[in-house]
Amino acid sequence: MLSPKTPETKPVKLSVKDVAFSYGEKKILDALTLDIHAERVTAIIGPSGCGKSTFLKCFNRIHEVTTAVKVSGDMLIDGVDIYKGGIDEIDLRRRVGMVFQKPNPFPKSIYENVAFGPRLFGVNDKVTLDVLVEDALRKAALWDEVKDRLKESASGMSGGQQQRLCIARALAVGPEVLLMDEPCSALDPIATSKIEELIMELKESLTIVIVTHNMQQAARVSDYTAFFWLGRLVEMDLTERIFTTPRERMTEDYITGRFG
Amino acid sequence: MRAIATLRSPSRAKHVDKFMRGVLWVIALGFILVLAVFVGAILHQGWPVLRLDFLTRMPETLEAGGGIKPQIFNSIYLVLLSLGLSLPIGLGAGVYMAEYAGKGRTLNFFRLCIETLAATPSIVLALFGMIVFVQTLGWSFSIRSGALTLALLNIPVITRVTEVSLMSVPRELKEASYGLGATKLQTILKVALPYAATGILTGLVLTAGRAFGESAILVFTAGTNTSAIFPDFRLTVPGETLSVHLWYVTSDGTLPDAREIAAGTAAVMILVLLILNLSVRFLDRAIRRRTR
C-alpha cells in the first residue's frame, strides 16, 4: 500500500474536473474534482445516497443506457474527455470494465459468460476463445475451482464465485480500468476476503476504483480514499492519511462511526 | 365511512359475510362445472367418430364417411405460415416498444394502435383481408390470402408478449452487457431476447392456439374448399381448416353425417387445445424455475 513517505510514481489515469451530475432537476453530485492514478486502488466511501454509484457509472457512460443522468464538466481518461467527440462509448465501456453490487452473471454457462465479451468483438475461434477464457478465469482466481465444469450454468455457483466470474467476464475484454460498485455487499466474509485478495493482485496491471460502505475494506485494499457526503467530495487523500490524520472533521467523524 | 354505517348489526354482517363467501365459491365452482360439462360433452360426442380413418381420409362432399385429413394439414399449414409472417413483425414492434420508444407520447400512441388491432373483431379483419387479398390483389380464396389475414390477428398478441417479456429482463443483465462494450443491438439480441425467449415462446403457443381456432377470418379468405391433392403446399389453392370445416358442415347441410363429422372435428380441436395448454403450463414452470 502506498504510504505518505514514498512518492507517487504512477501517472494519472482518470481525471475529473469540476463535474456535476443531475437527475432531472435534482443535483446528485456537484463541483467534483479529483485524479485517479493508474495501477492504484482508489476507494470511494460515504453514506448511501451520496452519489458514489452514479459517479462510478459515469466513468463508462453506462448511466446513459439505463438512467437519465446528465453530466457536466470534464471527465478524462488518459487525458481524453470521455464525453467529447472523438471517443466511442462502446470502446470506452470495454476499456473501463464494471463489476456490480449484486453478482449478475448471464443465464448461460460459465464458459459462455466469460466468452461473451470476446464474442462481441467477433472472436469466434475456439482456440482463441479457450485461451482468453482460461486467462480471464485465472486472473480472477477462479480457474482451479471451475475448470472441470465450464459448461455448467453460472447460476449454480456460490455468490462469491459468481462475483469473481463477473470480474473474469470483465477482464476477458482487456480493460484498463475496473470500476467496482460495492462488489462485496452481497457476500459473506470469506468470499469478501477472496475478492479483496483478488483486488490486490489485479492492481498490478489495472486501475481500480471501488465504491464501498465498508470502512475496513477501504482501509485494507485501497491506496487512495475519497470521502463523499451529500453529493460533494469532502476529502481525498492517501488512504493511510485519511484513516490516521484526516484534515476534515467530518471525515474523522464518519470513519470513527460518529455519523448518521 | 360507509363500512361503519353498515355495521349496525354485527351478527347480521357476519351472516351476510358467510352467505356471500358461499355465493363466490358457488360462482367459481360453477365455471369449473361449465368447463367440465363443455369439454366432457364435446369429447363424449366426438369419441365414437374419432377413429384413425376419420383423421386420415379425404372428406366427402355428398356421401357419409368423409375424413378430415386435408383440414388437419391446412390448419397446421396456415397456423405455421401466419406465425412465420407475424413473428418477425411482432418481435420487431415489441422490441421497438420495449427498448426504443422511450416513455412518452410515441409509446402511448403505439400502444393504442396495438390495443385497437388486438380488439378488432376477427370478422372485420376478415372483411379487410377479403377486400385487399381476395379481391384487389385477385388472389381469391387461397392459403396466401388466409395466412396474411390470419397474421393480422397474431401481430398484436406477439407484440404485446414480446414487449412484456423484454420489460421483465433484469436491468443488471443489460448493464453487464453494455459494460463489456456491447452495442445496444448486441445487448438486445444476445442478452435481452434470449432471456425473454421462454416468455415469448409461451405467447407464441397461445397465439398458435388462437389462430388454430379462428374461423371467421378464414371463411372469407382461405375459403371452404380444399385441394384435391394431398399434401398440397401451394399457396394459391383454397385451404379449409378444421374450424372452418366444423362450421361449414353444420351450416351447409348437404352431408348426411354432418353431425358426426362436426362432433369429431370439435373433439379433435379440443384435444389440440388441451395439448397446447399443457405445453404452456410446462413453459411457464420453466420460466418460474429460472427466476427462482
Add this chain to the structure above:
Amino acid sequence: MNDSPESSLVAPALLLELPAADRLAPAPPEFRQSRFHRLADRWSHLVFLACSLLVVALIGGILFFLAARGLAAFLPLTGNTGRTLSFAEVFLSTDWAPSSDHFGILPFLGGSLAVTGLALLLAAPTGILTGVFIAKLAPSWMRSLMRQVMDLLVGIPSVVYGIFGLTIILPLVSHSFLKDAPASGFAISAMILSVMIVPTIVSLATDAFEGLPLSLDEGSQALGSSRWQAIWHVLIPAARPRLLTACVLGLGRAIGEAMAVQMVIGNNPQWIALMREFTDRAPFLRALFTPAATLTTELVQELPNTPTGSPWNNVLFAMGLLLYLLTMVLILATRRFGRNEVA
C-alpha cells in the same frame, strides 16, 4: 468543505499527468468492435420502428379499405350496380328487405346490442365476483385452478362454442321450455357469449383487485368490517375504473364475435316483428328465444351471397365499418377510464 484540487491530492501528480489528447490509443485488434456491428447498431432501430409503423399503417389501412367499400353505398360510384342509398334509410330504419330494396340495419344493430347487453349482464357480475374471489378469498390451489379454467375457456374456438350450443343447449332448451319447438335466439347466444367473454373480465378484474394497495383492505378490516363488507364497500369502488375497463373490453369481444352466435341465433333479420308476435301471444320466455340476427351474423350469413358493388353488398361492408368504429370507440373509452384512475 474542501474540494480544491491542490488540497485534495497530496501526491505530486502534476509531474506524471499526461498531456491532454484528442483520442485514445487504439484498442488492441482482437477487442475492436467491427464496422458491421456499429452500422447495424446505428440503423437497426429503423427496422424495429418500421415494424411498429406497420401496425399503425394496418389500423389506418383497415379503416381506409372498409370505408372505401362501406361508404360506397352512399356515393354514386361507377362500380355500384344499384341505386345510391341515403344515410337515414340505412342507419335509421328497421326495415331490412334487400330483395325489395330496403336496407335498414337497425335490426342488426339492435340485435348486436341486445345479445351483447344480455351477455354482459351475465358475465360482468359473475366475472367481477370471480375476480374478487381469485384475488382475495380463494386458497392458492383454487386460485391456480381457476386460472387454468379461465385459460381453457378463453382458448376454446368459437366454432366449438357454436357446436356446443347447437347440439346440446338448443335441443335442451327446446325440450324443456318450448314443448320441442325449435329453439334459437338471444338468450342462448347471450349465454354462450357470456362464457366466452367471462375469462377476459375475470383476468382483468383479478389484476385490478391484486393491484389495489393492501392498506385499503387491511384498513377497512381493522375498523371491524367483515371480509365481504371490505370487498363490497371498499375494494370494488376502489377498483371501479379498471373494472369498467374490463367490462368494456369484454363488451368489445362480445360485439365482434361472429361464428358462435351465427350458429345458434337463428339468423332472422325480421326478428322485431316476430318478437312482437310472440310477446302478444304472452309467453315472455318465448320472446327470449326469438330467432334473431346481429351485425356479425348477418355478415357471415350473407356476404358470400351478395354480388360485389350491389347496394346489399355495400351495406354489409358498411356494417363492418360500423363494427370497426365501435371497436375504436370502446378502446378510446378504456383510455378515458384509465385517466380517471390516475386523477
